[in-house]
Amino acid sequence: MDAREAFSGGVAVITGAGAGIGAGLARRAAHLGMTVVLADIDAAAIAALRDELCQQGAQALDICCDVRDFAAVDDLAKQVRRDVGPVRLLVNNAGVEQFGYLWDTPVANWQRVVDINVSGVFHGVRAFLPMMIDAGTPAWVWNLSSIGGVAVVPLQAPYIMSKHAVLALTECLALEVQHAGHDHIHVQAVLPGAVASNIFESAGGVTDGDVDAAESQRHAMLDIKAAAMDPLAAAEVVFDQAAEGRFYLLTQPEYVGSAMAERADVLRTQRAPALRTAPRFDPAQH
Template sequence: MSAAQELFGGGVAVITGAGAGVGAGLARYAALELGMTVVLADIDSRAISALRGELEDGGARALDVPCDVRDPEALEHVAERTLAEAGPVTLLVNNAGIEQFGYLWDTPVTNWQRLVDVNISGVFHGIKAFLPRMMSEPRQSWVWNLSSVGGVCASPLQAPYIMSKHAVLALTECLHQEVELAGHAQHVHVQAVLPGAVASDIFESAGAVESGDIHAAEGHRAAMLRIKTGAMDPVDAARVFFYQAAEGEFYLRSQPFVADAMAARAEVLVRRRVPRLSQEGLVVPRTDLP
């Protein structure tokens, strides 16, 4: 039996944004490889209903709960249903997230607010709904908050997303300290998840710009989609995350280059270097705009 099976096997995992991408990969691995009961939370009710059917066909136990993480009451509802129908939570994964492409000044205000509400406030709402319940239980449990390799990088033409992932990483680091300060670190483990290139639909569904340099925004989307062609399978990423979590890592990284990005970020800060623009993967901005 692996360390991950020993720690997580037979437990209950709640995963937001479970309908696709990293969230679905985590759900498949947790349910089918570790024997966990998985609670699938996502705004896309059809996607999680289909995934629940797939997991149940594979002999796993799953519960699908439609949920908009922007709504704190929706997360409370997920927590109540989980406790009533599945039992105490072993693993909470605050995964739901969206992207936005384009120059920051071209970003629609509504897109900005939605991204902040999903990527940052959604994590907070998950913590508010579940963590007090988890701390009240003496059993071992884990909280994973999804940052990204973008949480340790600076990249143009997706500033809202990058900002949000820096925020989630800082929030998770602070939360880890607060859980220890409150005396719960022996049984509640807080960890930050930093996926690198992992296959998902986040680039296709990313927010667009309605005016300004639309060419730059859509060109960057195309560049990100090219990266997706060589991305890691979400189930393979989940296997790595569970292995690292069982080993007691705090920063769970899908690929070695994420650690390289962390080191590069540290070097920039230590040396106080000006952020440098790399042309790799970027669309050349148009010059014929007024």
């Protein structure tokens, strides 16, 4: 099955659709003939994207929603069901970064990462899945993990932890839909490599302790952004892999795949974590 056959005519709900990967997925979904629901806390960003997509003849609407707030996500699900139609694709994409040593990390910044990156994904599943299961028609759930979901990186511990958590949550969810016999629900984990976005600019840092270490990690990541993949190209790859029925959706299959193989090897050989001399996220290795 190709992406147009799988997704054309369906409804896509994308959290964090106002920028970066979410906006790329929204543009691709619209291009494939989906009705796109853009959900984000950045009202201006999703309103502008809605206008752009509607001007191109697509069906799109923007709904402000903070994924940290379960009641807001539940209202989003009910509003979409009532006013738009059954959801064919739910993308739990909203996510934030955090830089600095773990012992310097402000408690509020830790909480922000957990609330958005981990609880936000659970809230999406909890609010939307029962309706998608009841609808009885083929439907897809994509959760945004990362190459960071199979790597360990210093100075980004809360983020890396959250992406490992999303990967595990998604793998367990895939087992649960099999266990419950919901064959029409396709659960898939998205593992992007470096994709151009605003994530490093909007990342938290530290206010005391080793501020320089935190900011130099932010700058190292911003340097990588210059060579990062275009979000629309990334979205095209993800939609195609999803339609093929893959579970792990990799924006850069070779690059992310080699990180997965390395992780498997570390666990197989039980090697202790060790610093690397070369940067882990080198997009030149695609």
